[in-house]
Amino acid sequence: MKKILAVDDSASMRQMVSFTLKKAGFDVTEAKDGVEALEIAKQSEFDLVISDVNMPNMDGITLISNLRGLSSYKFVPMLMLTTESGLEKKSAGKAAGATGWIVKPFNPDQLIATIGKVLR
Amino acid sequence: MNIESLNAQLAENQDLIQDTSIKQYLTFLMAGEEYGIDILTVQEIRGWEQTTAIPNAPGYVKGVMNLRGTVVPVIDLREKFALEAVEYSAVTVVIVLKIEQAGMDKIIGIVVDAVSDVYGIEASQFKTSPSLEQNQNSQFITGLAQVENKTLILLNLDQVL
Amino acid sequence: MSIDLSQFFEVFYEESFEGLDIMEAELLDLQPGNFDNETINTIFRAAHSIKGGSGTFGFTSVADFTHVLETLLDQIRDGRRALTQIHIDLLLQSVDCLRDMLTALQSGEEPETQQADELKSQFNQILSESSDAEFQGNEAADSPDSESAGETETYWKISFIPGRDILKTGNEPLFLIQELAELGVLTQVLDVSTVPDLTNIEAEDCYFKWQFELQANCAQAQIEEIFEWIEDECEIHIEQAAQTNTSEDLVAQAEGTSQVKQADVDAERTSQIEETKPENIPPENKAKAASSGNKPKQTKTTESGSIRVGIEKVDSLINMVGELVITQAMLTQLSDGDFDPAKLTSLKEGIAQLAHNTRDLQESVMRIRMLPIGSVFSRFPRLVRDTSKKLNKKIELKLLGEQTELDKTLMEKISDPLVHLVRNAMDHGLETPDERLQAGKSETGSITLNAYHQGGNIVIEIIDDGRGLNTEKIKAKAIANGLMSEADGLTDDQINLLIFEPGFSTADQVSDLSGRGVGMDVVRRNIQALNGSVELESNKGEGSVVTIRLPLTLAILDGQLIQVGQHVYIIPLVNIIESLQINSAQLSNLGGELEVLRLREEYIPIIRLYDVFNHQPKTNQLSEGLLVVVESDNEKVGIFVDELLSQQQVVIKSLEANYFKVDGISGATILGDGTVSLILDVAGIVRLAGLTGKQQAMIANQMNEIEQLEA
Numbered sequence: 001m002k003k004i005l006a007v008d009d010s011a012s013m014r015q016m017v018s019f020t021l022k023k024a025g026f027d028v029t030e031a032k033d034g035v036e037a038l039e040i041a042k043q044s045e046f047d048l049v050i051s052d053v054n055m056p057n058m059d060g061i062t063l064i065s066n067l068r069g070l071s072s073y074k075f076v077p078m079l080m081l082t083t084e085s086g087l088e089k090k091s092a093g094k095a096a097g098a099t100g101w102i103v104k105p106f107n108p109d110q111l112i113a114t115i116g117k118v119l120r
Numbered sequence: 121m122n123i124e125s126l127n128a129q130l131a132e133n134q135d136l137i138q139d140t141s142i143k144q145y146l147t148f149l150m151a152g153e154e155y156g157i158d159i160l161t162v163q164e165i166r167g168w169e170q171t172t173a174i175p176n177a178p179g180y181v182k183g184v185m186n187l188r189g190t191v192v193p194v195i196d197l198r199e200k201f202a203l204e205a206v207e208y209s210a211v212t213v214v215i216v217l218k219i220e221q222a223g224m225d226k227i228i229g230i231v232v233d234a235v236s237d238v239y240g241i242e243a244s245q246f247k248t249s250p251s252l253e254q255n256q257n258s259q260f261i262t263g264l265a266q267v268e269n270k271t272l273i274l275l276n277l278d279q280v281l
Numbered sequence: 282m283s284i285d286l287s288q289f290f291e292v293f294y295e296e297s298f299e300g301l302d303i304m305e306a307e308l309l310d311l312q313p314g315n316f317d318n319e320t321i322n323t324i325f326r327a328a329h330s331i332k333g334g335s336g337t338f339g340f341t342s343v344a345d346f347t348h349v350l351e352t353l354l355d356q357i358r359d360g361r362r363a364l365t366q367i368h369i370d371l372l373l374q375s376v377d378c379l380r381d382m383l384t385a386l387q388s389g390e391e392p393e394t395q396q397a398d399e400l401k402s403q404f405n406q407i408l409s410e411s412s413d414a415e416f417q418g419n420e421a422a423d424s425p426d427s428e429s430a431g432e433t434e435t436y437w438k439i440s441f442i443p444g445r446d447i448l449k450t451g452n453e454p455l456f457l458i459q460e461l462a463e464l465g466v467l468t469q470v471l472d473v474s475t476v477p478d479l480t481n482i483e484a485e486d487c488y489f490k491w492q493f494e495l496q497a498n499c500a501q502a503q504i505e506e507i508f509e510w511i512e513d514e515c516e517i518h519i520e521q522a523a524q525t526n527t528s529e530d531l532v533a534q535a536e537g538t539s540q541v542k543q544a545d546v547d548a549e550r551t552s553q554i555e556e557t558k559p560e561n562i563p564p565e566n567k568a569k570a571a572s573s574g575n576k577p578k579q580t581k582t583t584e585s586g587s588i589r590v591g592i593e594k595v596d597s598l599i600n601m602v603g604e605l606v607i608t609q610a611m612l613t614q615l616s617d618g619d620f621d622p623a624k625l626t627s628l629k630e631g632i633a634q635l636a637h638n639t640r641d642l643q644e645s646v647m648r649i650r651m652l653p654i655g656s657v658f659s660r661f662p663r664l665v666r667d668t669s670k671k672l673n674k675k676i677e678l679k680l681l682g683e684q685t686e687l688d689k690t691l692m693e694k695i696s697d698p699l700v701h702l703v704r705n706a707m708d709h710g711l712e713t714p715d716e717r718l719q720a721g722k723s724e725t726g727s728i729t730l731n732a733y734h735q736g737g738n739i740v741i742e743i744i745d746d747g748r749g750l751n752t753e754k755i756k757a758k759a760i761a762n763g764l765m766s767e768a769d770g771l772t773d774d775q776i777n778l779l780i781f782e783p784g785f786s787t788a789d790q791v792s793d794l795s796g797r798g799v800g801m802d803v804v805r806r807n808i809q810a811l812n813g814s815v816e817l818e819s820n821k822g823e824g825s826v827v828t829i830r831l832p833l834t835l836a837i838l839d840g841q842l843i844q845v846g847q848h849v850y851i852i853p854l855v856n857i858i859e860s861l862q863i864n865s866a867q868l869s870n871l872g873g874e875l876e877v878l879r880l881r882e883e884y885i886p887i888i889r890l891y892d893v894f895n896h897q898p899k900t901n902q903l904s905e906g907l908l909v910v911v912e913s914d915n916e917k918v919g920i921f922v923d924e925l926l927s928q929q930q931v932v933i934k935s936l937e938a939n940y941f942k943v944d945g946i947s948g949a950t951i952l953g954d955g956t957v958s959l960i961l962d963v964a965g966i967v968r969l970a971g972l973t974g975k976q977q978a979m980i981a982n983q984m985n986e987i988e989q990l991e992a
Contacts, residue, residue, distance in 0.1 A: 009326070010330040010334055012289045012292040012296055013330070013337065016284075016286065016337065016338075023284060054326050054329045056326060068449075074485075075451055075485075076451055077452070077453070078451055081333075083332065083333055083336075094450065094513070097449070097450055097451075098450065099450050099452050099510060100510030100511075104333045104336055105335075105338075107286070108284040116456065116459070116460060116463075117456055117457060117460055117507065118451060120456050120459060170956075172848075172849075172949075172956060172958060173896075174943055174946070175893070175943065175945060175959075176944065176945075177943070183957075184936065184957045184959075186955055186957050190939070191934045191935070191940075191949045191951075191957050192939050226940070228940075281940065281941070
């Protein structure tokens with residue numbers, strides 16, 4: 001089973017993402033901010049990281065850039081959850097090593113469809 | 121008919137209801153008359169048990185009983201309908217009903233002489249009778265129905281409390 | 282895949298309300314020109330989360346409104362716009378507006394958008410005033426996807442040269458190709474001509490090039506979307522071909538390449554995603570769908586249905602269940618086989634252990650519902666700020682004991698009475714700065730909210746250092762409203778308490794602030810409905826203290842079982858001061874009607890419960906029964922009963938749920954033998970017996986006179 005790390009400070013978004021992915025047959029681990037995600041990521045291996053951008057303690061872009069620096073996450077796809085007002089975040093995210101992004105708001109079907117681009 | 125088989129039949133009948141033009145009624149006896157209530161409002165049928173009195177409540181409110189942890193008021197329908205009171209006996213039953221009052225569901229028990237049967241009644245079997253207007257309980261009576269040479273008095277007990 | 286998003290709504294509402302609380306608290310801290318960036322960041326994040334969630338869960342009105350908030354906050358955060366007081370006020374209003382909208386949504390209503398629209402236009406006004414930089418450039422660019430999305434299949438030619446670093450961002454060209462293949466029939470040619478010699482190869486780089494031909498009924502935008510993440514790093518050409526090319530043509534076009542690999546990507550299309558059938562809908566949704574047909578419309582309350590619990594509380598619960606299981610195993614072992622009387626001691630120990638476990642478990646479960654009162658207190662800084670502005674008073678608010686926990690249900694219900702009391706203290710209690718200076722006090726008045734536990738109760742005090750109650754004024758008003766007469770001879774404290782009487786608060790007293798047409802009597806009634814009490818202490822010129830006492834939980838109470846005739850009732854232990862046998866020598870009769878017992882220095886009116894409830898008692902001789910002395914609203918009364926039974930903790934059940942509110946009864950419970958027993962509402966019984974606070978005072982007064990005559 002493919003393992004996904006879902007990072008979001010909003011419990012409802014996190015639950016929605018996690019629930020959707022679990023239904024699609026993925027093994028999902030949740031984290032509530034970048035710091036927690038990085039800790040978890042170091043102790044385990046994931047096939048995909050999906051992270052919100054705006055979070056307390058450590059934002060999503062810093063998280064991605066930190067993860068990319070780890071040898072075990074060199075090629076792991078990492079997606080950002082961003083809002084339409086965050087276009088400039090996309091380039092910042094890409095510079096940090098993000099694979100792509102999912103624009104909020106999105107529905108569960110869109111989420112699953114998008115993941116097909118990086119995880120099969 | 122004992123209470124277990126009544127409840128089994130009740131469940132069965134409630135499951136079977138699909139045709140909306142035919143309504144199922146549970147009928148019960150009181151002072152020689154047979155009354156019917158919409159079976160979908162009936163939760164279960166129980167034997168009479170001692171209740172806890174509610175202070176200063178009207179006489180027809182027999183008190184409250186414990187229905188698996190829920191506190192449920194019990195109404196003596198004979199008294200409510202101003203019929204002659206009788207001693208409760210082994211066949212006295214309490215029909216547990218769900219009624220709707222001011223938009224809220226309430227669970228109540230009504231004490232009747234005995235449960236009779238279940239009938240499917242079509243709208244065409246409904247009758248109205250001018251004499252009903254004079255009946256002091258007319259507010260609870262939705263109509264009469266002729267079934268098997270009997271006349272059933274159909275009730276809506278939402279306002280019985 | 283069918284996922285019912287509504288299952289996440291409750292969490293969304295909860296975190297959004299929390300977010301709004303945070304926004305509000307931080308906004309109140311903000312000072313134009315002097316704030317730290319983390320404060321703005323925190324506010325921004327809260328708004329951002331609400332926007333993201335509301336958009337995702339389909340609450341467009343909220344998402345649209347939050348968007349303008351977020352835009353402004355973003356500009357302030359990036360230093361593109363200077364924060365002003367106007368911004369703060371507008372944002373605070375928006376917090377209120379969002380709270381209203383979310384509350385409406387939570388109770389299943391469409392929110393009013395009028396206020397939101399007004400605020401939105403104010404935001405847009407601000408946003409349209411030039412800032413240091415442009416700001417509307419964040420709308421998603423329109424994608425030209427209108428072309429060729431027709432019914433017929435189109436032939437697309439796509440050339441794709443990935444950037445060499447593409448793999449290092451986690452992008453996998455093969456997956457993108459599979460995505461393409463899902464659009465229609467895909468033919469591909471892989472060009473490996475650019476792959477260097479093995480010795481020069483960088484293992485982590487991507488050297489391939491692709492040529493695709495796609496026969497699909499899709500728009501160009503759909504193809505572009507697949508490459509969206511990497512379009513900047515790759516060369517991608519998409520063109521619509523006039524007609525089909527066979528794969529041979531493609532191969533021919535790719536001539537000169539050293540190797541040709543043709544793959545039927547279609548066949549690889551086996552993803553876990555498609556294997557997952559739309560699973561069965563969660564049962565509760567099914568039930569919902571099935572029962573929604575004849576469900577009567579019910580007015581929903583906005584008391585939220587979920588609760589967040591700290592992990593340590595759950596852990597302690599699990600520990601206790603563990604102990605319970607051990608005890609159960611022990612008891613099972615004891616009951617195995619024929620019972621040996623020698624085991625009796627162990628059995629008794631086991632049952633004692635079980636009782637202990639159950640009590641601990643009960644306490645732990647109750648603790649789950651307990652939340653710090655801080656979440657109620659947190660709305661007061663805003664209230665005090667806004668109100669002091671309106672009243673032109675300087676007010677400092679102190680919050681103490683914010684960590685004091687109480688039951689969540691109680692918390693939701695105590696909030697409004699508290700607001701009322703605090704408003705009242707600001708409006709009537711505290712003086713204007715001038716008045717304060719004249720009285721030799723500091724210019725700034727203070728209001729303190731203090732919460733602490735005392736016994737099984739939570740005590741909340743509202744303390745102000747204002748002028749205190751104007752007893753003369755209250756007296757005049759009470760006389761005018763017929764609540765008392767000059768001849769009653771009430772003490773100042775008794776007169777002050779009259780502000781809690783129904784009929785005291787009249788129209789001319791209702792101010793814009795504290796009035797709102799709700800009197801203090803409602804406050805007291807609400808608190809009494811929670812089995813609580815209100816006390817008032819006032820010192821002229823120094824201020825007043827209102828003390829609210831509430832049980833920690835509404836679910837359970839300690840009760841004294843009493844019997845009248847064959848009826849068993851429960852009196853809450855918190856109400857009981859003492860129980861005693863009546864000494865006829867201390868009885869007096871007032872006006873031939875009211876019986877009074879002299880107990881030490883006090884005169885206690887006697888209420889015969891059988892009389893009030895119309896029951897047949899075992900005895901009507903006061904000397905043969907017992908008197909339970911209870912306190913209600915600072916007044917003592919004696920309730921005459923046949924006898925006292927045991928004391929026990931009872932779980933409170935609602936009588937109103939299926940019946941009505943009954944005078945003198947606060948609820949019901951189920952006793953060990955399965956029968957229902959009703960719980961007495963002491964204040965209600967005092968009312969039923971026709972004894973009001975005023976009459977009690979009269980009694981005391983008359984008794985005093987009698988005493989003086991005797992003396």
